[in-house]
Amino acid sequence: MVFWKRLFAKNTSTHSKNTAKKRLQLVLVQDRLNIGSETLEGLKNDLIAVIGKHLEIDVEAMDVSFCRDGEQVAIVANIPVLQGSKEAV
Amino acid sequence: MGEVIVITSGKGGVGKTTTTANLGTALAMMGKRTVLLDTDIGLRNLDVVMGLENRIVFNLVDVAENRCRLNQAMIKDKKLDTLSLIPAAQTRDKTAITEAQMEKIARTLKKDFDYVLIDCPAGIEQGFKNAVAGADRALVVTTPEISAVRDADRVIGLLEAAGLPHPEVIINRVRFDMVRRGEMMGIDDIIDILAVELIGIVADDEDIVISTNKGEPIAKNQLSAAGKSFRDVARRLAGENVPFQDVGGGRSLWRKVCAVFNR
Ligand SMILES: Nc1ncnc2c1ncn2[C@@H]1O[C@H](COP(=O)(O)OP(=O)(O)O)[C@@H](O)[C@H]1O
Ligand SMILES: [Mg+2]
Numbered sequence: 001m002v003f004w005k006r007l008f009a010k011n012t013s014t015h016s017k018n019t020a021k022k023r024l025q026l027v028l029v030q031d032r033l034n035i036g037s038e039t040l041e042g043l044k045n046d047l048i049a050v051i052g053k054h055l056e057i058d059v060e061a062m063d064v065s066f067c068r069d070g071e072q073v074a075i076v077a078n079i080p081v082l083q084g085s086k087e088a089v
Numbered sequence: 090m091g092e093v094i095v096i097t098s099g100k101g102g103v104g105k106t107t108t109t110a111n112l113g114t115a116l117a118m119m120g121k122r123t124v125l126l127d128t129d130i131g132l133r134n135l136d137v138v139m140g141l142e143n144r145i146v147f148n149l150v151d152v153a154e155n156r157c158r159l160n161q162a163m164i165k166d167k168k169l170d171t172l173s174l175i176p177a178a179q180t181r182d183k184t185a186i187t188e189a190q191m192e193k194i195a196r197t198l199k200k201d202f203d204y205v206l207i208d209c210p211a212g213i214e215q216g217f218k219n220a221v222a223g224a225d226r227a228l229v230v231t232t233p234e235i236s237a238v239r240d241a242d243r244v245i246g247l248l249e250a251a252g253l254p255h256p257e258v259i260i261n262r263v264r265f266d267m268v269r270r271g272e273m274m275g276i277d278d279i280i281d282i283l284a285v286e287l288i289g290i291v292a293d294d295e296d297i298v299i300s301t302n303k304g305e306p307i308a309k310n311q312l313s314a315a316g317k318s319f320r321d322v323a324r325r326l327a328g329e330n331v332p333f334q335d336v337g338g339g340r341s342l343w344r345k346v347c348a349v350f351n352r
Contacts, residue, residue, distance in 0.1 A: 015270070015271030015272060016271070016272050016273075017216060017268075017271045017272055017274050017275070017278070018271055019273070020234075020273075020274050021274060021278055021282070022237050023235055024235045024238055024239060024274075024282060027235070027239055028239060028242050028282065031242065031243060032240065032242075032246075
């Protein structure tokens with residue numbers, strides 16, 4: 001029983017410590033900026049809309065994250081561009 | 090002139106009182122003249138953890154309201170003659186004392202003592218503001234749990250705003266077996282996230298419960314690992330460079346962890 005539990009725990013990459021770190025990081029960003037997760041989600045969608053107006057982007061592969069290092073909070077966006085300017089003729 | 094150190098956390102039950110009692114004991118054992126101040130008015134506990142509950146005559150509020158002199162409220166430790174305690178009032182609440190009164194008391198005490206340790210109540214309201222008012226330095230106690238670290242972060246922000254910009258963190262109740270299994274955040278994880286100096290690591294240890302039952306701080310016990318952890322913190326406070334014990338679990342690869350949400 002104990003053996004199987006161990007084996008199972010080793011095979012899953014989702015150790016609860018990583019979940020804890022991610023959740024903690026996110027609440028701290030929200031605490032520091034004094035905003036909720038809805039606002040963050042809205043911000044991300046607006047970002048997509050604005051960039052999408054000018055460039056064709058890979059929405060599936062894009063990745064928006066909030067990093068926090070002490071006092072500093074940064075929005076880090078990695079948005080793959082599929083094609084150049086939509087306005088170009 | 091001594092140093093006034095506030096021991097705080099935001100969240101309750103993480104080990105502020107235990108830490109205050111043990112650091113005080115350890116500093117006194119080093120020959121430092123040390124006084125402990127319980128500011129958890131209405132929920133006094135430091136007296137019990139120190140085993141001094143039967144000797145209380147006057148308390149902090151009596152001092153603030155001039156019903157007694159400061160040294161009348163001071164209770165000497167049972168064994169260490171360099172250690173004493175000023176207990177909190179039990180029948181009043183946190184608004185029974187003001188920041189100005191606390192600052193005055195702290196200023197007076199540090200003339201006669203090397204260390205004035207202030208045990209802060211949980212929360213971030215008046216009791217916290219009082220405890221912080223006269224402090225020169227702040228220690229933040231946390232445990233490796235999301236709620237405790239989150240509250241620690243909040244308190245660190247408030248300490249900075251109160252003019253204590255470099256709080257040092259004690260991570261208490263660490264279960265190294267769980268850290269190794271990846272089921273508890275490790276020291277590096279927490280320090281990276283909080284971006285502050287680490288000053289102590291204390292394991293979750295049943296000896297602490299036993300010593301608290303007896304009213305004898307574990308720092309007196311030379312055979313106890315937790316006792317050594319607290320004595321190490323005391324030495325670091327006094328400026329010694331004491332290496333951290335190898336805590337296992339390996340160093341984390343990432344200095345900065347990002348909360349990623351994938352679309
Ligand atoms: N490292 C530890 N290992 C085991 N028990 C601990 C440890 N630190 C604190 N405790 C216990 O946790 C409880 C809360 O501690 P306490 O110091 O009163 O916290 P706080 O003052 O922050 O509310 C107490 O019962 C104490 O004995
Ligand atoms: Mg307490």
